[in-house]
Amino acid sequence: MGADKSSGKLKKIPYYPGCSLKTKSKDFEKSAVAAARILGIELIELPKWNCCGTVFSLAQDDLMHHVAPLRNLLRVQEMNEAGLLEGENRLLTICPMCFNTLKKANQRMRDNPADLETINTFMDAEQDYQGEVEVIHLLELLKERGVAEIKAKVKIPLTALKVAPYYGCMLLRPKDIAIDDPEDPTIQEELLAAIGAQVVENPYKKVCCGSYQTVRNKYTVADLTYDILTHAKKAGAEMITTSCPLCAFNLDDRQKEVTEKYPDFEGIPVCCISQLMLLAFGVNRGGDGFELNYVDPRPLLKRKNLLSGADLKTGAK
Amino acid sequence: MNKETSIMDRIADANKSVITGIDAKDIENWVMIHIMGKAYEVPSELTILQAMEYSGYRFIRSCGCRAGFCGACATVYRKEGEYKLHGVLACQTKVEDGMFLVQIPFAPAEKSCYDITVERYDPAVLLKYYPEITRCVSCNTCTKACPQELQIMDYIQSALKGDFEGLADASFDCIQCGLCAIRCPAEIVHYHMAQLGRRMFGKYGIPEELNLKKRVEEIENRVYDEEFQKIMKMAPEDFKTLYVEKQKEREVY
Numbered sequence: 422m423g424a425d426k427s428s429g430k431l432k433k434i435p436y437y438p439g440c441s442l443k444t445k446s447k448d449f450e451k452s453a454v455a456a457a458r459i460l461g462i463e464l465i466e467l468p469k470w471n472c473c474g475t476v477f478s479l480a481q482d483d484l485m486h487h488v489a490p491l492r493n494l495l496r497v498q499e500m501n502e503a504g505l506l507e508g509e510n511r512l513l514t515i516c517p518m519c520f521n522t523l524k525k526a527n528q529r530m531r532d533n534p535a536d537l538e539t540i541n542t543f544m545d546a547e548q549d550y551q552g553e554v555e556v557i558h559l560l561e562l563l564k565e566r567g568v569a570e571i572k573a574k575v576k577i578p579l580t581a582l583k584v585a586p587y588y589g590c591m592l593l594r595p596k597d598i599a600i601d602d603p604e605d606p607t608i609q610e611e612l613l614a615a616i617g618a619q620v621v622e623n624p625y626k627k628v629c630c631g632s633y634q635t636v637r638n639k640y641t642v643a644d645l646t647y648d649i650l651t652h653a654k655k656a657g658a659e660m661i662t663t664s665c666p667l668c669a670f671n672l673d674d675r676q677k678e679v680t681e682k683y684p685d686f687e688g689i690p691v692c693c694i695s696q697l698m699l700l701a702f703g704v705n706r707g708g709d710g711f712e713l714n715y716v717d718p719r720p721l722l723k724r725k726n727l728l729s730g731a732d733l734k735t736g737a738k
Numbered sequence: 739m740n741k742e743t744s745i746m747d748r749i750a751d752a753n754k755s756v757i758t759g760i761d762a763k764d765i766e767n768w769v770m771i772h773i774m775g776k777a778y779e780v781p782s783e784l785t786i787l788q789a790m791e792y793s794g795y796r797f798i799r800s801c802g803c804r805a806g807f808c809g810a811c812a813t814v815y816r817k818e819g820e821y822k823l824h825g826v827l828a829c830q831t832k833v834e835d836g837m838f839l840v841q842i843p844f845a846p847a848e849k850s851c852y853d854i855t856v857e858r859y860d861p862a863v864l865l866k867y868y869p870e871i872t873r874c875v876s877c878n879t880c881t882k883a884c885p886q887e888l889q890i891m892d893y894i895q896s897a898l899k900g901d902f903e904g905l906a907d908a909s910f911d912c913i914q915c916g917l918c919a920i921r922c923p924a925e926i927v928h929y930h931m932a933q934l935g936r937r938m939f940g941k942y943g944i945p946e947e948l949n950l951k952k953r954v955e956e957i958e959n960r961v962y963d964e965e966f967q968k969i970m971k972m973a974p975e976d977f978k979t980l981y982v983e984k985q986k987e988r989e990v991y
Contacts, residue, residue, distance in 0.1 A: 443899040444861055471876040471895040485923075489876035546878065 431463035439519040446666035452695035477525040490526035494554040517591035517665040524556035571615040576703030578617025581725040585623035585658035589668040616701035621658040625649045630671040643678035674715040690718035769835040786828035800843035806830040809913030812842045825883040825917040845916025847927040859942035861900030868931040873924035880918035905935040
Protein backbone atom coordinates (compact mmCIF):
# COMPACT_ATOMS: atom_id res chain seq x y z
CA MET A 422 0.00 0.00 0.00
CA GLY A 423 1.03 3.59 -0.52
CA ALA A 424 3.79 5.02 -2.65
CA ASP A 425 6.91 3.22 -3.61
CA LYS A 426 9.19 5.38 -1.49
CA SER A 427 12.46 4.04 -2.83
CA SER A 428 11.82 5.20 -6.39
CA GLY A 429 9.66 8.19 -5.54
CA LYS A 430 6.98 6.74 -7.82
CA LEU A 431 3.47 7.99 -7.13
CA LYS A 432 0.66 5.60 -6.33
CA LYS A 433 -2.13 6.23 -8.86
CA ILE A 434 -5.70 6.36 -7.65
CA PRO A 435 -8.67 7.46 -9.77
CA TYR A 436 -10.77 10.16 -8.20
CA TYR A 437 -14.27 11.37 -8.84
CA PRO A 438 -14.57 15.17 -8.57
CA GLY A 439 -18.32 15.80 -8.92
CA CYS A 440 -19.97 19.08 -9.87
CA SER A 441 -19.23 21.17 -6.76
CA LEU A 442 -15.49 20.63 -7.02
CA LYS A 443 -15.56 21.91 -10.58
CA THR A 444 -17.68 24.97 -9.90
CA LYS A 445 -18.23 26.43 -6.42
CA SER A 446 -15.57 24.47 -4.52
CA LYS A 447 -12.54 24.38 -6.77
CA ASP A 448 -10.36 24.95 -3.69
CA PHE A 449 -11.39 21.52 -2.32
CA GLU A 450 -10.18 19.74 -5.44
CA LYS A 451 -7.01 21.74 -5.93
CA SER A 452 -5.81 21.36 -2.35
CA ALA A 453 -6.70 17.65 -2.16
CA VAL A 454 -4.81 16.82 -5.35
CA ALA A 455 -1.77 18.83 -4.20
CA ALA A 456 -1.75 17.40 -0.67
CA ALA A 457 -2.12 13.82 -1.94
CA ARG A 458 0.81 14.34 -4.31
CA ILE A 459 3.06 15.37 -1.42
CA LEU A 460 2.02 12.16 0.31
CA GLY A 461 3.04 10.09 -2.72
CA ILE A 462 -0.41 9.67 -4.27
CA GLU A 463 -1.39 10.79 -7.73
CA LEU A 464 -5.10 11.45 -7.97
CA ILE A 465 -6.21 10.83 -11.55
CA GLU A 466 -9.49 12.44 -12.58
CA LEU A 467 -11.94 9.81 -13.76
CA PRO A 468 -12.39 10.16 -17.55
CA LYS A 469 -15.88 10.96 -18.85
CA TRP A 470 -17.41 11.06 -15.38
CA ASN A 471 -21.04 12.04 -15.06
CA CYS A 472 -23.27 13.26 -12.24
CA CYS A 473 -22.98 10.96 -9.20
CA GLY A 474 -26.77 10.95 -8.85
CA THR A 475 -26.62 13.54 -6.02
CA VAL A 476 -28.88 11.67 -3.62
CA PHE A 477 -29.09 7.89 -3.24
CA SER A 478 -32.56 6.79 -4.26
CA LEU A 479 -34.19 4.72 -1.51
CA ALA A 480 -37.19 3.51 -3.50
CA GLN A 481 -37.02 -0.25 -4.10
CA ASP A 482 -38.40 -0.08 -7.62
CA ASP A 483 -36.40 2.92 -8.78
CA LEU A 484 -33.41 1.62 -10.68
CA MET A 485 -33.12 4.51 -13.10
CA HIS A 486 -31.47 6.74 -10.51
CA HIS A 487 -28.70 4.19 -9.99
CA VAL A 488 -27.61 4.28 -13.62
CA ALA A 489 -25.59 7.49 -13.13
CA PRO A 490 -23.50 6.24 -10.18
CA LEU A 491 -22.94 2.89 -11.87
CA ARG A 492 -21.59 4.46 -15.03
CA ASN A 493 -18.91 6.18 -12.95
CA LEU A 494 -17.90 2.90 -11.33
CA LEU A 495 -17.71 1.39 -14.78
CA ARG A 496 -15.12 3.99 -15.78
CA VAL A 497 -12.76 2.60 -13.07
CA GLN A 498 -13.24 -0.88 -14.48
CA GLU A 499 -12.40 0.46 -17.96
CA MET A 500 -9.31 2.30 -16.69
CA ASN A 501 -8.02 -0.95 -15.23
CA GLU A 502 -8.71 -2.82 -18.45
CA ALA A 503 -6.83 -0.15 -20.37
CA GLY A 504 -3.86 -0.61 -18.05
CA LEU A 505 -4.05 2.94 -16.73
CA LEU A 506 -4.11 1.93 -13.09
CA GLU A 507 -1.85 -0.91 -11.96
CA GLY A 508 -4.75 -2.89 -10.47
CA GLU A 509 -6.29 -0.11 -8.39
CA ASN A 510 -9.96 -0.89 -7.92
CA ARG A 511 -10.74 1.95 -5.56
CA LEU A 512 -12.47 5.15 -6.58
CA LEU A 513 -11.64 8.11 -4.41
CA THR A 514 -14.24 10.75 -3.70
CA ILE A 515 -13.68 14.15 -2.14
CA CYS A 516 -17.27 15.39 -1.88
CA PRO A 517 -19.22 13.43 0.77
CA MET A 518 -22.47 13.66 -1.22
CA CYS A 519 -20.78 11.88 -4.11
CA PHE A 520 -19.17 9.43 -1.69
CA ASN A 521 -22.51 8.53 -0.17
CA THR A 522 -24.39 8.14 -3.45
CA LEU A 523 -21.67 6.17 -5.22
CA LYS A 524 -20.96 3.88 -2.29
CA LYS A 525 -24.64 3.18 -1.54
CA ALA A 526 -25.41 2.47 -5.20
CA ASN A 527 -22.40 0.15 -5.42
CA GLN A 528 -23.55 -1.65 -2.30
CA ARG A 529 -27.08 -2.05 -3.60
CA MET A 530 -25.82 -3.55 -6.87
CA ARG A 531 -23.57 -5.98 -5.02
CA ASP A 532 -26.37 -7.04 -2.69
CA ASN A 533 -28.90 -7.38 -5.53
CA PRO A 534 -27.36 -9.07 -8.58
CA ALA A 535 -30.75 -8.99 -10.32
CA ASP A 536 -30.78 -5.17 -10.12
CA LEU A 537 -27.25 -5.04 -11.47
CA GLU A 538 -28.23 -7.27 -14.35
CA THR A 539 -31.22 -5.06 -15.17
CA ILE A 540 -29.04 -1.95 -15.29
CA ASN A 541 -26.28 -3.69 -17.24
CA THR A 542 -28.85 -4.82 -19.79
CA PHE A 543 -30.24 -1.30 -20.00
CA MET A 544 -26.77 0.19 -20.57
CA ASP A 545 -26.32 -1.97 -23.65
CA ALA A 546 -23.75 0.34 -25.24
CA GLU A 547 -21.41 -0.18 -22.26
CA GLN A 548 -19.59 -3.22 -20.97
CA ASP A 549 -21.16 -4.89 -17.92
CA TYR A 550 -20.22 -3.55 -14.51
CA GLN A 551 -18.73 -6.42 -12.49
CA GLY A 552 -19.24 -4.87 -9.06
CA GLU A 553 -15.56 -4.89 -8.12
CA VAL A 554 -14.92 -1.20 -7.52
CA GLU A 555 -14.55 0.13 -3.95
CA VAL A 556 -15.67 3.67 -3.19
CA ILE A 557 -13.54 5.47 -0.61
CA HIS A 558 -13.27 8.99 0.73
CA LEU A 559 -10.21 11.22 0.85
CA LEU A 560 -10.15 11.12 4.67
CA GLU A 561 -9.91 7.31 4.58
CA LEU A 562 -7.02 7.47 2.14
CA LEU A 563 -5.20 10.02 4.28
CA LYS A 564 -5.67 7.89 7.37
CA GLU A 565 -4.48 4.82 5.50
CA ARG A 566 -1.42 6.74 4.34
CA GLY A 567 -0.71 7.03 8.03
CA VAL A 568 -0.36 9.64 10.75
CA ALA A 569 3.40 8.99 10.91
CA GLU A 570 3.78 9.52 7.16
CA ILE A 571 1.82 12.79 7.32
CA LYS A 572 3.81 13.99 10.36
CA ALA A 573 7.00 13.31 8.46
CA LYS A 574 5.94 15.76 5.75
CA VAL A 575 5.00 18.57 8.16
CA LYS A 576 7.36 21.53 7.97
CA ILE A 577 5.24 24.13 9.75
CA PRO A 578 3.15 22.49 12.48
CA LEU A 579 -0.13 24.32 13.01
CA THR A 580 0.51 24.29 16.76
CA ALA A 581 -1.01 27.68 17.44
CA LEU A 582 -4.25 26.94 15.57
CA LYS A 583 -7.34 25.76 17.43
CA VAL A 584 -9.51 23.79 15.02
CA ALA A 585 -12.94 22.22 15.54
CA PRO A 586 -13.73 19.47 13.04
CA TYR A 587 -17.25 19.26 11.65
CA TYR A 588 -18.51 16.08 9.95
CA GLY A 589 -22.07 16.56 8.76
CA CYS A 590 -24.00 13.44 7.79
CA MET A 591 -22.95 12.00 4.45
CA LEU A 592 -19.68 10.37 5.56
CA LEU A 593 -21.30 8.78 8.61
CA ARG A 594 -24.80 7.73 7.69
CA PRO A 595 -26.17 5.21 7.15
CA LYS A 596 -23.90 3.26 9.45
CA ASP A 597 -23.05 0.51 6.96
CA ILE A 598 -21.21 2.88 4.64
CA ALA A 599 -19.72 5.12 7.36
CA ILE A 600 -16.01 5.92 7.18
CA ASP A 601 -15.86 6.11 10.99
CA ASP A 602 -17.95 5.59 14.12
CA PRO A 603 -21.14 7.47 13.21
CA GLU A 604 -21.74 8.45 16.85
CA ASP A 605 -18.23 9.55 17.68
CA PRO A 606 -16.07 10.05 14.60
CA THR A 607 -12.41 10.91 15.20
CA ILE A 608 -10.79 10.61 11.78
CA GLN A 609 -10.51 14.38 11.27
CA GLU A 610 -9.18 14.80 14.83
CA GLU A 611 -6.41 12.29 14.10
CA LEU A 612 -5.43 13.99 10.86
CA LEU A 613 -5.56 17.48 12.41
CA ALA A 614 -3.34 16.28 15.25
CA ALA A 615 -0.93 14.88 12.68
CA ILE A 616 -0.40 18.34 11.19
CA GLY A 617 0.08 19.76 14.66
CA ALA A 618 -3.21 21.62 15.11
CA GLN A 619 -4.90 21.91 18.49
CA VAL A 620 -8.09 19.94 18.13
CA VAL A 621 -11.11 21.46 19.81
CA GLU A 622 -13.84 19.03 20.83
CA ASN A 623 -17.02 20.22 19.17
CA PRO A 624 -20.22 18.68 20.54
CA TYR A 625 -22.08 19.94 17.47
CA LYS A 626 -19.80 18.19 14.96
CA LYS A 627 -22.58 15.91 13.65
CA VAL A 628 -25.51 18.33 13.94
CA CYS A 629 -27.23 18.90 10.59
CA CYS A 630 -26.01 21.93 8.63
CA GLY A 631 -29.41 22.29 6.95
CA SER A 632 -28.28 20.70 3.71
CA TYR A 633 -30.39 21.71 0.69
CA GLN A 634 -32.76 23.75 2.86
CA THR A 635 -30.21 26.44 2.06
CA VAL A 636 -31.93 26.82 -1.32
CA ARG A 637 -35.44 26.99 0.09
CA ASN A 638 -34.89 28.99 3.25
CA LYS A 639 -31.48 30.38 3.98
CA TYR A 640 -32.50 31.74 7.39
CA THR A 641 -33.38 28.26 8.64
CA VAL A 642 -29.85 27.27 7.71
CA ALA A 643 -28.47 30.45 9.27
CA ASP A 644 -30.00 29.39 12.62
CA LEU A 645 -28.36 25.98 12.44
CA THR A 646 -25.07 27.53 11.40
CA TYR A 647 -25.28 29.99 14.27
CA ASP A 648 -25.74 27.13 16.77
CA ILE A 649 -22.94 25.00 15.34
CA LEU A 650 -20.44 27.81 15.09
CA THR A 651 -21.31 29.40 18.43
CA HIS A 652 -20.80 26.09 20.26
CA ALA A 653 -17.50 25.55 18.50
CA LYS A 654 -16.34 29.06 19.38
CA LYS A 655 -17.38 28.65 23.02
CA ALA A 656 -15.24 25.52 23.10
CA GLY A 657 -12.33 27.66 21.95
CA ALA A 658 -12.25 27.04 18.20
CA GLU A 659 -10.72 29.61 15.86
CA MET A 660 -11.46 27.65 12.73
CA ILE A 661 -13.81 24.88 11.54
CA THR A 662 -12.86 22.11 9.13
CA THR A 663 -15.27 20.14 6.97
CA SER A 664 -14.93 17.79 4.01
CA CYS A 665 -18.26 18.66 2.44
CA PRO A 666 -18.75 21.50 -0.08
CA LEU A 667 -22.41 21.84 0.93
CA CYS A 668 -21.62 21.94 4.66
CA ALA A 669 -18.88 24.44 3.85
CA PHE A 670 -21.33 26.63 1.98
CA ASN A 671 -23.85 26.52 4.82
CA LEU A 672 -21.28 27.08 7.59
CA ASP A 673 -19.18 29.63 5.73
CA ASP A 674 -21.20 31.59 3.15
CA ARG A 675 -24.35 31.57 5.27
CA GLN A 676 -22.47 33.55 7.93
CA LYS A 677 -23.69 36.51 5.92
CA GLU A 678 -27.28 35.68 6.94
CA VAL A 679 -26.12 34.76 10.47
CA THR A 680 -24.65 38.26 10.88
CA GLU A 681 -27.87 39.83 9.55
CA LYS A 682 -29.89 37.96 12.16
CA TYR A 683 -27.37 38.05 15.01
CA PRO A 684 -25.45 41.32 14.63
CA ASP A 685 -23.07 40.47 17.51
CA PHE A 686 -21.86 37.32 15.78
CA GLU A 687 -18.22 37.39 14.80
CA GLY A 688 -17.15 35.38 11.78
CA ILE A 689 -15.09 32.21 11.98
CA PRO A 690 -13.28 30.72 8.97
CA VAL A 691 -14.30 27.32 7.56
CA CYS A 692 -11.67 25.30 5.67
CA CYS A 693 -11.23 21.82 4.31
CA ILE A 694 -8.50 19.70 5.82
CA SER A 695 -6.40 19.58 2.64
CA GLN A 696 -6.13 23.39 2.67
CA LEU A 697 -4.61 23.14 6.15
CA MET A 698 -2.35 20.28 5.11
CA LEU A 699 -0.77 22.39 2.39
CA LEU A 700 -0.03 25.07 5.01
CA ALA A 701 1.53 22.49 7.33
CA PHE A 702 3.54 20.94 4.50
CA GLY A 703 5.07 24.37 3.97
CA VAL A 704 4.04 24.70 0.34
CA ASN A 705 1.56 27.52 0.81
CA ARG A 706 3.39 30.30 2.63
CA GLY A 707 1.66 32.91 0.51
CA GLY A 708 -1.86 31.81 1.40
CA ASP A 709 -3.05 30.75 -2.05
CA GLY A 710 -6.25 28.83 -2.51
CA PHE A 711 -8.40 30.66 0.05
CA GLU A 712 -10.03 32.93 -2.53
CA LEU A 713 -13.32 31.04 -2.42
CA ASN A 714 -13.64 31.12 1.38
CA TYR A 715 -16.38 33.53 2.45
CA VAL A 716 -14.75 34.30 5.79
CA ASP A 717 -11.13 34.92 4.89
CA PRO A 718 -8.89 32.67 7.04
CA ARG A 719 -5.74 34.55 6.09
CA PRO A 720 -5.79 37.27 8.79
CA LEU A 721 -6.07 34.49 11.40
CA LEU A 722 -3.33 32.43 9.75
CA LYS A 723 -1.12 35.49 9.58
CA ARG A 724 -1.68 36.21 13.30
CA LYS A 725 -0.58 32.64 13.99
CA ASN A 726 2.55 33.15 11.88
CA LEU A 727 1.45 30.44 9.45
CA LEU A 728 1.84 32.70 6.44
CA SER A 729 4.93 34.67 5.61
CA GLY A 730 4.16 38.38 5.61
CA ALA A 731 6.07 39.20 2.46
CA ASP A 732 4.13 36.79 0.29
CA LEU A 733 0.76 37.27 1.89
CA LYS A 734 -2.03 37.78 -0.58
CA THR A 735 -5.21 39.43 0.54
CA GLY A 736 -8.52 40.21 -1.02
CA ALA A 737 -10.80 37.25 -0.50
CA LYS A 738 -14.40 38.10 -1.15
CA MET B 739 -24.68 6.60 -72.08
CA ASN B 740 -26.34 3.26 -71.54
CA LYS B 741 -29.62 2.94 -69.75
CA GLU B 742 -28.25 1.30 -66.60
CA THR B 743 -25.74 4.05 -65.92
CA SER B 744 -28.33 6.73 -66.32
CA ILE B 745 -30.62 5.11 -63.74
CA MET B 746 -27.78 4.74 -61.26
CA ASP B 747 -26.70 8.29 -61.91
CA ARG B 748 -30.14 9.51 -61.21
CA ILE B 749 -30.44 7.45 -58.08
CA ALA B 750 -27.04 8.45 -56.79
CA ASP B 751 -27.84 12.11 -57.21
CA ALA B 752 -28.99 12.92 -53.71
CA ASN B 753 -30.00 16.43 -54.70
CA LYS B 754 -32.69 15.19 -56.99
CA SER B 755 -35.97 15.66 -55.22
CA VAL B 756 -38.26 13.19 -57.00
CA ILE B 757 -37.31 9.90 -58.59
CA THR B 758 -39.05 9.76 -61.93
CA GLY B 759 -38.53 7.92 -65.11
CA ILE B 760 -37.23 4.76 -63.48
CA ASP B 761 -38.63 1.65 -65.00
CA ALA B 762 -39.33 -1.02 -62.39
CA LYS B 763 -37.96 -3.74 -64.64
CA ASP B 764 -34.52 -2.07 -64.59
CA ILE B 765 -34.22 -2.19 -60.79
CA GLU B 766 -32.26 -5.20 -59.57
CA ASN B 767 -32.53 -4.90 -55.79
CA TRP B 768 -35.75 -4.18 -53.99
CA VAL B 769 -36.42 -3.77 -50.28
CA MET B 770 -39.64 -3.67 -48.30
CA ILE B 771 -40.09 -0.65 -46.03
CA HIS B 772 -43.04 0.52 -43.94
CA ILE B 773 -43.97 4.17 -43.98
CA MET B 774 -46.25 5.02 -41.07
CA GLY B 775 -47.38 1.43 -40.97
CA LYS B 776 -47.97 0.91 -44.66
CA ALA B 777 -45.69 -1.40 -46.69
CA TYR B 778 -43.91 -0.27 -49.87
CA GLU B 779 -41.40 -1.94 -52.15
CA VAL B 780 -38.65 0.46 -53.14
CA PRO B 781 -35.26 0.28 -54.92
CA SER B 782 -32.56 -0.50 -52.37
CA GLU B 783 -30.24 2.27 -53.61
CA LEU B 784 -32.54 5.06 -52.45
CA THR B 785 -32.25 7.17 -49.36
CA ILE B 786 -35.23 7.15 -47.02
CA LEU B 787 -36.23 10.55 -48.34
CA GLN B 788 -36.06 9.40 -51.97
CA ALA B 789 -37.82 6.15 -51.16
CA MET B 790 -40.73 8.01 -49.61
CA GLU B 791 -40.99 10.22 -52.68
CA TYR B 792 -40.75 7.14 -54.88
CA SER B 793 -43.65 5.70 -52.89
CA GLY B 794 -45.75 8.73 -53.68
CA TYR B 795 -45.23 11.03 -50.69
CA ARG B 796 -44.70 14.70 -51.34
CA PHE B 797 -42.81 16.58 -48.65
CA ILE B 798 -44.05 19.92 -47.46
CA ARG B 799 -42.27 19.49 -44.09
CA SER B 800 -39.54 17.08 -42.90
CA CYS B 801 -37.34 17.99 -45.83
CA GLY B 802 -34.81 20.74 -46.23
CA CYS B 803 -31.28 20.89 -47.58
CA ARG B 804 -31.05 17.22 -48.71
CA ALA B 805 -27.38 17.34 -47.77
CA GLY B 806 -27.33 16.38 -44.10
CA PHE B 807 -26.93 19.87 -42.73
CA CYS B 808 -30.30 21.32 -41.87
CA GLY B 809 -31.75 18.62 -39.60
CA ALA B 810 -35.28 18.93 -41.00
CA CYS B 811 -35.66 15.30 -42.09
CA ALA B 812 -35.24 13.61 -38.69
CA THR B 813 -36.56 10.09 -38.93
CA VAL B 814 -37.16 7.34 -36.42
CA TYR B 815 -37.20 3.69 -37.38
CA ARG B 816 -37.11 0.18 -36.02
CA LYS B 817 -36.21 -2.87 -38.04
CA GLU B 818 -38.24 -5.99 -37.98
CA GLY B 819 -37.01 -8.38 -35.29
CA GLU B 820 -34.85 -5.79 -33.50
CA TYR B 821 -35.55 -3.89 -30.26
CA LYS B 822 -33.33 -0.91 -31.14
CA LEU B 823 -34.98 2.38 -32.06
CA HIS B 824 -32.84 4.37 -34.48
CA GLY B 825 -32.68 8.09 -35.17
CA VAL B 826 -31.36 9.13 -38.57
CA LEU B 827 -31.61 11.80 -41.24
CA ALA B 828 -33.82 10.65 -44.10
CA CYS B 829 -31.61 12.37 -46.70
CA GLN B 830 -28.43 10.66 -45.46
CA THR B 831 -29.59 7.13 -44.79
CA LYS B 832 -30.26 4.40 -47.32
CA VAL B 833 -33.33 2.26 -46.97
CA GLU B 834 -32.92 -1.23 -45.54
CA ASP B 835 -35.25 -4.17 -45.73
CA GLY B 836 -37.76 -4.27 -42.90
CA MET B 837 -37.53 -0.63 -41.80
CA PHE B 838 -40.57 0.77 -39.99
CA LEU B 839 -40.31 4.52 -40.51
CA VAL B 840 -41.84 7.68 -39.21
CA GLN B 841 -40.85 11.30 -39.78
CA ILE B 842 -40.42 13.78 -36.92
CA PRO B 843 -40.83 17.08 -38.70
CA PHE B 844 -40.79 19.23 -35.59
CA ALA B 845 -39.71 18.95 -31.96
CA PRO B 846 -41.67 21.04 -29.48
CA ALA B 847 -38.88 22.50 -27.37
CA GLU B 848 -38.74 25.51 -25.08
CA LYS B 849 -36.12 27.97 -26.28
CA SER B 850 -34.98 30.61 -23.83
CA CYS B 851 -34.44 34.24 -24.66
CA TYR B 852 -31.18 35.75 -23.47
CA ASP B 853 -28.57 38.36 -24.29
CA ILE B 854 -25.06 36.92 -24.17
CA THR B 855 -23.54 40.38 -23.96
CA VAL B 856 -25.30 40.85 -20.62
CA GLU B 857 -24.81 37.36 -19.15
CA ARG B 858 -21.73 36.56 -17.06
CA TYR B 859 -19.36 33.83 -18.26
CA ASP B 860 -20.33 31.51 -15.46
CA PRO B 861 -21.74 27.94 -15.70
CA ALA B 862 -24.72 29.18 -13.68
CA VAL B 863 -26.03 30.79 -16.88
CA LEU B 864 -26.79 27.30 -18.28
CA LEU B 865 -28.84 26.44 -15.20
CA LYS B 866 -30.53 29.82 -15.24
CA TYR B 867 -32.02 29.28 -18.71
CA TYR B 868 -32.15 25.47 -18.82
CA PRO B 869 -32.48 24.30 -15.19
CA GLU B 870 -33.92 20.96 -16.30
CA ILE B 871 -30.42 19.74 -17.23
CA THR B 872 -30.01 18.87 -13.54
CA ARG B 873 -32.71 16.20 -14.11
CA CYS B 874 -30.27 14.15 -16.22
CA VAL B 875 -30.03 10.59 -14.89
CA SER B 876 -27.23 9.63 -17.32
CA CYS B 877 -29.39 7.10 -19.16
CA ASN B 878 -27.65 7.99 -22.46
CA THR B 879 -30.89 7.75 -24.47
CA CYS B 880 -30.12 11.11 -26.10
CA THR B 881 -26.77 9.84 -27.40
CA LYS B 882 -28.40 6.75 -28.87
CA ALA B 883 -31.01 8.87 -30.66
CA CYS B 884 -28.56 11.29 -32.28
CA PRO B 885 -28.27 10.99 -36.09
CA GLN B 886 -24.95 12.87 -35.89
CA GLU B 887 -23.59 10.33 -33.37
CA LEU B 888 -22.76 13.12 -30.91
CA GLN B 889 -21.95 12.21 -27.31
CA ILE B 890 -24.92 14.17 -26.03
CA MET B 891 -25.04 12.79 -22.49
CA ASP B 892 -21.38 13.71 -22.13
CA TYR B 893 -22.01 17.30 -23.14
CA ILE B 894 -24.94 17.60 -20.73
CA GLN B 895 -22.53 16.42 -18.06
CA SER B 896 -19.95 18.96 -19.28
CA ALA B 897 -22.59 21.64 -18.79
CA LEU B 898 -23.24 20.43 -15.24
CA LYS B 899 -19.50 20.51 -14.54
CA GLY B 900 -19.25 24.05 -15.91
CA ASP B 901 -16.98 22.92 -18.73
CA PHE B 902 -17.95 25.33 -21.54
CA GLU B 903 -15.21 24.10 -23.85
CA GLY B 904 -16.18 20.43 -23.51
CA LEU B 905 -19.82 21.39 -24.14
CA ALA B 906 -18.94 23.47 -27.21
CA ASP B 907 -16.63 20.83 -28.69
CA ALA B 908 -18.97 17.89 -28.18
CA SER B 909 -22.03 19.70 -29.52
CA PHE B 910 -20.34 21.49 -32.41
CA ASP B 911 -21.79 19.25 -35.13
CA CYS B 912 -25.36 19.47 -33.84
CA ILE B 913 -27.92 20.09 -36.58
CA GLN B 914 -30.75 20.74 -34.11
CA CYS B 915 -33.07 18.05 -35.38
CA GLY B 916 -34.50 17.65 -31.86
CA LEU B 917 -34.50 13.85 -31.61
CA CYS B 918 -32.51 14.01 -28.33
CA ALA B 919 -35.13 16.26 -26.77
CA ILE B 920 -37.98 14.04 -28.00
CA ARG B 921 -36.40 10.92 -26.46
CA CYS B 922 -35.13 12.34 -23.15
CA PRO B 923 -36.93 10.95 -20.09
CA ALA B 924 -35.80 14.02 -18.13
CA GLU B 925 -37.39 16.33 -20.72
CA ILE B 926 -34.15 18.24 -21.31
CA VAL B 927 -33.83 20.40 -24.41
CA HIS B 928 -30.24 19.48 -25.11
CA TYR B 929 -29.65 21.32 -28.34
CA HIS B 930 -30.96 24.72 -27.27
CA MET B 931 -28.90 24.52 -24.06
CA ALA B 932 -25.83 23.54 -26.08
CA GLN B 933 -26.33 26.48 -28.39
CA LEU B 934 -26.30 28.84 -25.40
CA GLY B 935 -23.11 27.11 -24.23
CA ARG B 936 -21.42 27.51 -27.62
CA ARG B 937 -22.45 31.14 -27.82
CA MET B 938 -21.04 31.86 -24.36
CA PHE B 939 -17.83 29.95 -25.15
CA GLY B 940 -17.46 31.72 -28.48
CA LYS B 941 -17.89 35.12 -26.89
CA TYR B 942 -15.95 34.69 -23.66
CA GLY B 943 -14.04 31.40 -23.75
CA ILE B 944 -11.71 31.91 -26.67
CA PRO B 945 -9.44 34.83 -27.50
CA GLU B 946 -10.84 37.47 -29.80
CA GLU B 947 -9.96 36.90 -33.45
CA LEU B 948 -7.72 39.90 -34.11
CA ASN B 949 -7.60 39.42 -37.88
CA LEU B 950 -11.37 39.62 -38.03
CA LYS B 951 -11.44 42.72 -35.84
CA LYS B 952 -8.80 44.36 -38.04
CA ARG B 953 -10.64 43.46 -41.23
CA VAL B 954 -13.98 44.80 -39.94
CA GLU B 955 -12.25 48.05 -39.03
CA GLU B 956 -10.76 48.25 -42.53
CA ILE B 957 -14.18 47.72 -44.08
CA GLU B 958 -15.71 50.36 -41.82
CA ASN B 959 -12.93 52.75 -42.81
CA ARG B 960 -13.84 52.10 -46.46
CA VAL B 961 -10.41 50.68 -47.33
CA TYR B 962 -11.90 48.23 -49.82
CA ASP B 963 -14.52 50.48 -51.43
CA GLU B 964 -12.48 50.96 -54.57
CA GLU B 965 -11.90 47.21 -55.00
CA PHE B 966 -15.60 46.51 -54.49
CA GLN B 967 -16.53 49.11 -57.07
CA LYS B 968 -14.24 47.38 -59.58
CA ILE B 969 -15.86 44.01 -58.93
CA MET B 970 -19.37 45.43 -59.17
CA LYS B 971 -18.64 46.78 -62.63
CA MET B 972 -17.10 43.54 -63.93
CA ALA B 973 -18.72 41.51 -66.70
CA PRO B 974 -20.15 38.22 -65.30
CA GLU B 975 -17.64 36.12 -67.22
CA ASP B 976 -14.66 38.12 -65.95
CA PHE B 977 -16.05 37.87 -62.44
CA LYS B 978 -16.32 34.08 -62.69
CA THR B 979 -12.73 33.85 -63.92
CA LEU B 980 -11.55 36.05 -61.06
CA TYR B 981 -13.47 33.94 -58.55
CA VAL B 982 -11.99 30.68 -59.82
CA GLU B 983 -8.48 32.14 -59.83
CA LYS B 984 -8.89 33.39 -56.26
CA GLN B 985 -10.17 29.99 -55.16
CA LYS B 986 -7.07 28.37 -56.61
CA GLU B 987 -4.84 30.85 -54.78
CA ARG B 988 -5.65 29.73 -51.29
CA GLU B 989 -6.96 26.85 -49.29
CA VAL B 990 -10.55 27.72 -48.44
CA TYR B 991 -11.08 25.14 -45.69
